[in-house]
Amino acid sequence: MNKLKKNMAKSGKRWIVWLSEVSKKDVSLVGGKGANLGEMYNSKFPVPPAFIVTTEAYEYFLEQTKIRTEIEEILRKVNIDDVKNLEAISKQIKQKIISSKMPEELEKEIIESYDNFNIDLSALKTSPDVMAIMKSAREPIFVSVRSSATAEDLTGASFAGQQESFINVKGNSQVIESVKKVFASAFTARAIYYRKKKGFDAYVPIAAVVQRMINSDKSGVIFSVSPVKQKDILIEAVYGQGEGIVSGRINPDQYEVSKKLDLISEKIAEKKIAIVRDAGGTTKTIKLTPEKSRERVLKTYEIKQLADYANKLEEHYKKPQDIEFAIEDNSVYILQTRAITTIKERTEKYELHGQILTSGMGASPGVASGIVKIILSMEDLNKIKQGDVLVTTMTNPNMVVTMQKASAIVTDEGGVTSHASIVSREMGIPAVVGTDNATSVLEDGMEVTVDGSNGKIYLGRTENKKAMILPITRTRTKIKVMVDLPDFAERAAKTQAEGIGLLRIEGIIASQKKHPIEYEKENKLDEYTELLKKGIGRIAEAFIGKEIWIRTSDIRTDEYSHLEGCPEIEKNPMLGNHGIRFSLKHPQILKAELRAIKFLAEHGHKFGIMFPQIISPEEIENAKKILEDMNMLGHKNIKIGAMIETPASSILIKDICDTGINFVSFGTNDLTQYTLAADRGNEEVQYLYNENSWAVKKQISRVIRECSSRNPKVETSICGQAGSNKEMVEFLVKQGIDSISVNADSAHEISELVYSLENPKKGNLNSLEKTEEENAPEKFFDVFS
Numbered sequence: 001m002n003k004l005k006k007n008m009a010k011s012g013k014r015w016i017v018w019l020s021e022v023s024k025k026d027v028s029l030v031g032g033k034g035a036n037l038g039e040m041y042n043s044k045f046p047v048p049p050a051f052i053v054t055t056e057a058y059e060y061f062l063e064q065t066k067i068r069t070e071i072e073e074i075l076r077k078v079n080i081d082d083v084k085n086l087e088a089i090s091k092q093i094k095q096k097i098i099s100s101k102m103p104e105e106l107e108k109e110i111i112e113s114y115d116n117f118n119i120d121l122s123a124l125k126t127s128p129d130v131m132a133i134m135k136s137a138r139e140p141i142f143v144s145v146r147s148s149a150t151a152e153d154l155t156g157a158s159f160a161g162q163q164e165s166f167i168n169v170k171g172n173s174q175v176i177e178s179v180k181k182v183f184a185s186a187f188t189a190r191a192i193y194y195r196k197k198k199g200f201d202a203y204v205p206i207a208a209v210v211q212r213m214i215n216s217d218k219s220g221v222i223f224s225v226s227p228v229k230q231k232d233i234l235i236e237a238v239y240g241q242g243e244g245i246v247s248g249r250i251n252p253d254q255y256e257v258s259k260k261l262d263l264i265s266e267k268i269a270e271k272k273i274a275i276v277r278d279a280g281g282t283t284k285t286i287k288l289t290p291e292k293s294r295e296r297v298l299k300t301y302e303i304k305q306l307a308d309y310a311n312k313l314e315e316h317y318k319k320p321q322d323i324e325f326a327i328e329d330n331s332v333y334i335l336q337t338r339a340i341t342t343i344k345e346r347t348e349k350y351e352l353h354g355q356i357l358t359s360g361m362g363a364s365p366g367v368a369s370g371i372v373k374i375i376l377s378m379e380d381l382n383k384i385k386q387g388d389v390l391v392t393t394m395t396n397p398n399m400v401v402t403m404q405k406a407s408a409i410v411t412d413e414g415g416v417t418s419h420a421s422i423v424s425r426e427m428g429i430p431a432v433v434g435t436d437n438a439t440s441v442l443e444d445g446m447e448v449t450v451d452g453s454n455g456k457i458y459l460g461r462t463e464n465k466k467a468m469i470l471p472i473t474r475t476r477t478k479i480k481v482m483v484d485l486p487d488f489a490e491r492a493a494k495t496q497a498e499g500i501g502l503l504r505i506e507g508i509i510a511s512q513k514k515h516p517i518e519y520e521k522e523n524k525l526d527e528y529t530e531l532l533k534k535g536i537g538r539i540a541e542a543f544i545g546k547e548i549w550i551r552t553s554d555i556r557t558d559e560y561s562h563l564e565g566c567p568e569i570e571k572n573p574m575l576g577n578h579g580i581r582f583s584l585k586h587p588q589i590l591k592a593e594l595r596a597i598k599f600l601a602e603h604g605h606k607f608g609i610m611f612p613q614i615i616s617p618e619e620i621e622n623a624k625k626i627l628e629d630m631n632m633l634g635h636k637n638i639k640i641g642a643m644i645e646t647p648a649s650s651i652l653i654k655d656i657c658d659t660g661i662n663f664v665s666f667g668t669n670d671l672t673q674y675t676l677a678a679d680r681g682n683e684e685v686q687y688l689y690n691e692n693s694w695a696v697k698k699q700i701s702r703v704i705r706e707c708s709s710r711n712p713k714v715e716t717s718i719c720g721q722a723g724s725n726k727e728m729v730e731f732l733v734k735q736g737i738d739s740i741s742v743n744a745d746s747a748h749e750i751s752e753l754v755y756s757l758e759n760p761k762k763g764n765l766n767s768l769e770k771t772e773e774e775n776a777p778e779k780f781f782d783v784f785s
Contacts, residue, residue, distance in 0.1 A: 014029060014054055014056055015053065015054055015056060015057035015060065015106055015109050016051055016052070016053060016054065016057070016109050016110065016113050017029070017030060017051065017052050017054060018049075018050070018051045018052075018113075019037055019038045019041040019042070019047065019049065019050050019051070019052075020038075020041065020042065021038070022034060022035060022037070022038025022039070022041075022042075022052065023035070023038055023039060023042065024036070024038075024039045024687060026038065028055065028205075029054050029055055029056065029207070030052045030054055030055070030148060030207045030209075031052075031055065031147075031148030031149050031205075031206060031207040031209075032148060032149065032338065033146065033147070033148035033149075033209060033336060033338075034052045034148040034207050034209050035148075036336065036337055036338060037050060037209060037211075037336065038052075039316075040313070040334060040337060043316060045309070045312075045313070045334050046331070046332060046333050046334055047333065047334055047335075048211050048212040048213075048214055048333055048335070049117070049211070049212050050209050050210060050211035050212065051113045051114075051116075051210050052148065052207050052208065052209050052210070053110060053179050053207060053208040053210065054207050055205035055206065055207050057106055057109075057207075058183055058205055058206055058207060058208075059205065060103065060106060061100075061102065061103060061106060061180075061183060064103040064106075065097075065100040065101070065103070067096050067097065067100060070096065071093050071096070071187070074089055074092060074093055075089070075093075075192070077089070078192060083189075083381070083382070083402070086189045086192065086193060087189045089192075090187055090188055090189040090192060093184070093187040094184040094185075094187055094188070097180060097183050097184040097187070098177075098180050098181060098184050100180070102176050102179070102180060107176055110175065110176060110179060110210075111172045111175070111176070113210070114140075114143070114172065114175050114210065117140075117141050117143065117212060140170050140171050140172075141170070141212060141213070142168050142169065142170050142212075142213035142215070142277070142281055143169050143170070143175065143210050143211060143212055143213050144165060144166065144167045144168075144169065144209075144210075144211050144213050145165070145166045145169050145175065145178035145179055145181075145182055145208055145209070145210050145211075146165040146166075146182070146208070146209045146211065147165060147182045147185050147186070147206055147207075147208065147209075148206065148207040148208065148209050149186060149204050149205070149206045149207075165182075166178040166181060166182070167213060167241065167243070167277075167283060168213055168277050168281050168282070168283045169213070170281050175210065178208075179208045179210070182206065182208040183206060183208070185206075186204060186206040211335075213277075214326040214328045214333050214335070215277055215328055216240060216241045216242065216326040216327060216328055217239070217240075217327055217328055217329070218237055218238070218239055218240075218297055218298065218302075218326070218327040219237070219238060219240065219241055219242035219245070219324075219325060219326040219327065220235060220236045220237035220238060220242060220245055220252060220253075220297075220298075220324075220325060221235075221236050221242065221245055221252075221322065221323065221324055221325070221415075222234070222235045222236075222306055222307070222309070222310045222321075222322075222323040222325060223235075223310075223320070223321075223322055223323075223340060224310040224311065224313065224314040224320045224321045224323070224340070225314070225320035225340065226256065226416075227340055227416065227425055229256075232256050232257060232258055232259065232264060233256070233257040233258070233259065233307045233310050233311075234254070234255075234256060234257075234416070235254070235255040235256075235257065235298070235303060235306055235307065235310075236252035236253065236254050236255075236415045236416070237252055237253050237255070237297040237298050238250045238252045238253070238271055238274065238297060239271060239274040239288065239292070239297060240274035240275045240276040240286075241274075241275045241276065241277070241283070241326070242324060242325075242326065242335075243275050244273065244274070244275050245414075245415055249273070249275075249394050249413060249414075250271055250272070250273060250274075250275075250413065250414075251269035251270060251271060251272075251413050251414065251415065251434045251436075252269055252271070252297075252415040253266065253267065253268050253269050253271075253296060253297045253298065254266065254267040254269070254361070254415065254416075255267075255298065255303050257303060257304070257307040259311060261304045261307050261308060261311075263300065263303060263304075266296070267361075268294060268295075268296050269434070270293050270294055271288055271292075271293045271294075271297075272287065272288060272293050273285050273286065273287055273288060274286055274288055302327065302332070305332055306325060306332065309323070309325070309332070309334060310323060313334075313337050317337070317339065317687065318687065318689065318690050319339045319340070320339065320340040321337045321338065321339065321340060322337065322338050322339070322340050323336065323337045324336040324337075352367065352449065352451055352456070352458055352462045353462065354449070354458040354459060354460060354462045355458060355459040355460075356456050356457065356458055356459075357441055357442060357448065357457050357458065357459050358410075358435045358436075358437055358438050358441045358442070358457050359432070359435060359455050359456045359457065360410075360411075360432045360433055360434040360435035360436070360438070360455050361415065361416050361432065361433050361434045361455050362416070362431075362432060362451070362452050362453050362454050362455035363409075363414075363415075363416040363421040363424060363425070363431040363432060363433040363452065363455075364409070364421060364424040364425040364428075364429055364430055364431035364452045365425075365430065365452050365453040366428065366429075366430035366452045366453065367430060367449065367450065367451050367452065367453070367462075368389070368407040368408040368429070368430045368449070368450055368452075369389075369407065369408075369447065369448065369449040369450070369461040369462065370387050370388050370389040370406070370407040370408060370447070370448070370450075371387075371388050371389065371445060371446070371447055372388070372389050372391050372442045372443060372444060372445065372446045372447070372448055373385075373388045373389065373390060373391065373444060374391050374392070374439055374442065374443070374444050375390055375391065375392040376392070376393065376439070381402045384402050384405050384406060385405065386405045387405070387406075387407045388405065388406055388407065389406065389407060389408045389409075389410060389448055389450060390402065390403065390406040390408070390409050390410070391410045391411070391438050391439055391442050392409075392410075392411050392412070392439065393411065393412045393413060393439055394411055394412065394413040394414050403424065403429060406429060407429070407430075407450075408429060408430045408431065408432075408450035408452065409424050409429055409430070409431040409432070409433075409450075410431070410432050410433075410435060410438045410442070410450060410457060411431075411432070411433045411434070411435065411438065412434075412435055412436055412437065412438050412439050413433070413434060413436075414433040414434055415433060415434060416433060421433055424452075429452075430450050430451070430452025430453075431450075431452050432450055432451070432452055432455045432456070432457060435457070438457070442457070446459075447459075447460055447461055448460070449461060449462040470495075470748035471494070471495060471496040471748065472495050472496055472497055472498075472747050472748055472750075472751035473748070473751040473752050473754075473755045474751075474755075475751055475754045475755050475758055476758050477732075477733055477737060477738065477739060477740060477754050477758065478498045478499070478717075478738060478739035478740070479495075479497055479498060479739070479740055479742070479747055479750060479751045479754065480497050480498055480499045480500060480501030480502075480549075480717070480739050480740070480741040480742075481495055481497040481499075481500055481501065481741065481742065481743070481744050481747055482500070482501060482502040482503075482504075482719060482741050482742065482743055483500050483502075483503050483539055483744075484503070484504045484506070484507040484508075485507045485508065485511075485535075486508070486535050486538035486539050488744070489538060489539040489541075489542040489543070490542050491744055492542070492744040493542040493543055494744075495744050495747040495748065497546075497744075497747055498546065498739070499543065499546040499547040499548060499549070499739075500539070500543055500546070500547075500548040500549060500550075500741075501549055501665065501717050501718075501719045501739060501740075501741025502549060502551060502665065502719035502741050503536065503539060503548055503549065503550040503551065504551055504554075505532060505535070505536065505550065505551070505552075505553055505593065506553060506554065506555055506559075506560070508531065508532060508535035508536070509531070509532075509553065509555070509563075510560065510563060511531075511535070512531055513562070513563055513564055514563055514564045514565060515555070515560060515563040515564060515565040515566040515567075516528060516553060516555070516586070516589045516592075517565045517566070517567065517586070517589070518563075518564050518565025519565075519589075519592070520586065520588060520589055521565060525588055525589065525591075525592040526592075528589070528592045528593075529592045529593075529595045529596045530596075532592075532593060532596035532597075533595075533596040533599055533600065536548075536550065536596055536597065536600060537600055537605075540600055540605040544604075544605070545606075546606070547606045547607070547608060547639075548605065548606065548607050548608070549607070549608035549609075549610055549641065549663070549665065549717070549719075550597060550607055550608070550609060550610070551610050551611075551612055551643065552580070552583055552590060552593055552594075552609065552610070552611055552612065553582070553583065553589070553590075553593060554578050554579045554582075554612040554613065555578055555582070556573045556574070556576065556578045557569045557570050557573050557576060557577070557578075558570070558573040559573070574670075574673070574679060578612075578613065579611075579612040579613025579614075579643075580611045580612060580613050580614055580619045580623065581613060581619070583611070583623070584619065584622055584623065587626060590623075590626060591626060591630065594609070594626070594627065594630055594632060595630070597609060597632075597638070598630065598632055598635070598638075601632075601635055601637040601638050602637075604637070605637065606637045606638075607637060607638050607639070608638075608639040608640070608641050608662065608663055609627075609638060609639070609640055609641065610640075610641035610642060610643055610663070610664075610665055611623050611641075611642055611643065612643040612645065612667065613643065613645065613646065613670075614642045614643060614644070614645075614646065614648075614649045614656065615646050615648035615649060615652075616648065616652065616655075617652060617655040617656050617658065617659050620640075620642060620656060620659040620661060621659055624640065624659065624660075627640070639662035639663060640660070640661050640662055641661055641662055641663040641664055641665060641715075642656055642661055642664050642665075643664070643665055643666075643667045644664050644665065644666050644667065644671065644699075644703055645666070645667030645668070645669070645670035645671045645674070645720075646670065646671065646674055647671070647674055647675055647699065650671070650699035650700075650702065650703050651699075653702065653703045653706045653707070654706055657706060657707060657710055657714050661714060662714065662715065663714060663715035663716070663717065664703065664707060664714060664715075664716055664717070665716075665717045665718065665719045665741070666700055666703070666716075666717070666718040666719065666720060666722075667719060667720050668691050668696065668700075668718060668720030668721065668722035668723075668728075669691075669720045669721055669722075670720075671696060671699065671700075671720070672689060672690070672691045672693065672696050672720075672722075673689065675693070675695050675696050675699065676688055676689065676690070676693060676695065676696075691720070691721075691722040691725060691728060692722075692725065692727050692728055692731075697728075697731055700718075700731075700732070700735065701735050703716065704716050704732075704735045704736060704737055705735075708736055715738045715739070716737050716738050716739075717737065717738060717739040717740065717741055718732060718737065718739075718740055718741060719741040723740045723741055723742045723750070724742045724743060724746045724750060726750075726753055729750060729753055729754065729757075730753075730757055733754055733757045733758065734757075740754065
């Protein structure tokens with residue numbers, strides 16, 4: 001190890017790093033997969049030991065072999081929509097990489113690192129001599145060599161299956177060849193295509209993770225939140241190694257587990273085969289006996305243990321996770337985790353009627369109709385035209401290039417956690433997997449309708465689909481919606497919500513591509529008022545008789561730099577000149593906004609005007625003076641409120657309430673980032689950003705309590721994205737919040753949750769035990785009371 005460190009120091013580059021040296025921030029050096037593995041390893045999750053051949057090593061390889069310029073030139077000519085051209089260019093680049101010799105210095109460092117797997121270091125503690133070293137030497141071990149790209153496993157795109165992994169690799173020469181193959185896999189046809197479609201450069205740095213190979217008795221995938229049902233934990237498992245699941249070759253067992261680790265349901269599949277490693281290290285597919293193939297893969301305690309890891313990983317990363325696991329000799333290992341990229345709140349329901357031809361597992365929600373094309377080989381992919389239904393034996397990442405054209409995907413085999421299923425969900429293509437018989441029941445040229453939500457395939461084009469926004473369930477806690485643009489008001493109104501809890505006017509402003517300052521400079525603030533009057537009026541018409549809480553403008557220079565007249569982007573826009581501080585500096589702009597609201601209020605619409613980024617009661621008083629000058633204070637259709645989105649506003653809540661406001665609304669996006677000093681737009685500190693932090697909740701609790709104790713009461717609400725977070729909703733209802741504002745698509749689901757919280761099966765809400773944190777003394781806030 002010392003020699004290795006000296007070599008790297010001499011080169012000035014980090015060609016090799018071990019998991020113990022890696023953290024989440026090292027994505028540019030070790031790729032997304034490598035960074036996640038290092039993060040888990042150092043957080044004491046059961047991750048097998050590994051070293052990583054870094055992106056710096058990859059760049060050195062390309063420079064020393066003198067093929068980087070050639071690759072870039074070739075990529076400039078690629079046409080990703082021409083499958084044959086794409087395949088030819090991919091083959092040309094991969095061959096150049098694999099046939100090149102690994103630079104001698106880099107090869108030595110890789111082999112020396114691999115040799116460290118083969119030494120029993122514990123034996124050296126008691127006998128640190130040459131003989132002990134010789135005795136401690138073992139047969140070279142099996143490793144996996146897996147790709148880890150810098151644009152891989154990101155929150156917005158999984159890049160599932162785009163690069164390659166090599167398992168059961170053994171010996172120096174195999175390790176070196178496998179590392180080169182990983183480098184080459186950055187240029188598979190599907191990887192080039194996928195990156196281009198996702199907006200990434202076709203040339204992306206890649207690292208190679210060399211990890212001790214787990215000889216899996218069982219393996220599988222866990223979603224900490226089911227991507228189809230969007231609740232509970234989903235586990236899929238097979239015998240042997242997990243490649244059968246991710247490639248779609250094996251129908252896995254499926255287990256649904258509640259967040260409290262209760263087994264909700266299980267589906268025992270007919271596995272038929274298993275992928276295993278024989279004594280010589282060869283990866284082979286074996287046929288299972290009928291009895292074994294129908295046997296339950298996981299024991300109940302293993303299911304609960306895996307579900308517990310899913311909960312812990314989700315809590316660690318603060319996002320739902322897609323996790324790969326393996327079990328060897330009754331020990332569980334976590335092989336990989338990444339954020340689930342396809343969780344979306346849905347309240348759409350589909351009502352389909354007709355002859356059901358076959359069914360399976362819904363793998364990607366939605367409904368689509370089209371002409372069946374049976375795909376039995378890669379050559380058949382050319383049959384797929386835009387809008388066809390792709391029907392195949394098994395899902396396969398190599399099909400990604402063609403999947404973009406399909407209206408729906410149907411397979412005989414595979415599970416909802418296969419790589420191609422993940423990509424289907426990202427592309428928004430309905431998919432049904434594990435039908436067992438789709439390729440034999442369905443026929444080329446047949447028109448069908450695929451229900452990817454419920455896993456059914458219907459004969460013909462089923463037009464009587466009903467997709468709708470479901471109305472809310474009435475609750476004691478009011479459920480409101482958030483609206484930005486007039487075009488979405490009618491859809492939001494279908495929720496039958498009890499009003500609008502947040503109307504942001506920035507969308508209306510941006511529609512004309514002109515910053516308010518430009519109207520002021522041109523002395524055309526009347527045009528600004530008319531723009532807002534028209535836009536807000538259209539929204540108000542969809543919510544007649546219901547209260548609309550409207551936020552005065554909050555325009556950051558970074559978010560709206562494209563608007564004509566926008567000031568120069570500030571060094572720290574989040575803490576800059578926006579919200580109420582901007583409005584008070586530009587009172588004529590504020591008055592123009594208020595004139596639009598006043599006009600509509602005088603025509604019968606009910607409004608609550610709330611001021612953003614409040615840090616002192618003086619700001620409220622100054623804004624109220626402007627309202628008074630405009631004869632708006634005391635108007636029967638106008639209330640006054642404050643956004644609670646800074647720690648200052650929560651600390652000074654008593655003084656703010658003393659200004660005579662009618663309501664407050666929590667802006668949890670900003671309140672969280674200001675409280676935790678974590679920029680919500682900075683990926684480097686996303687792991688710190690947690691709306692459920694007790695530092696945030698404590699402020700919310702105190703504000704609700706203070707507002708509720710007032711006479712008359714100051715109404716409380718929430719309009720940040722945390723209003724759709726179920727854990728936060730439960731907390732808010734317990735604290736006695738008056739209303740919750742959510743996106744229209746989430747309104748029904750959140751109302752159902754609130755109803756269940758308000759009407760528990762045993763006792764009542766007030767009898768529910770509070771957590772230790774909820775009962776904690778207000779040591780911090782007592783100072784400011």
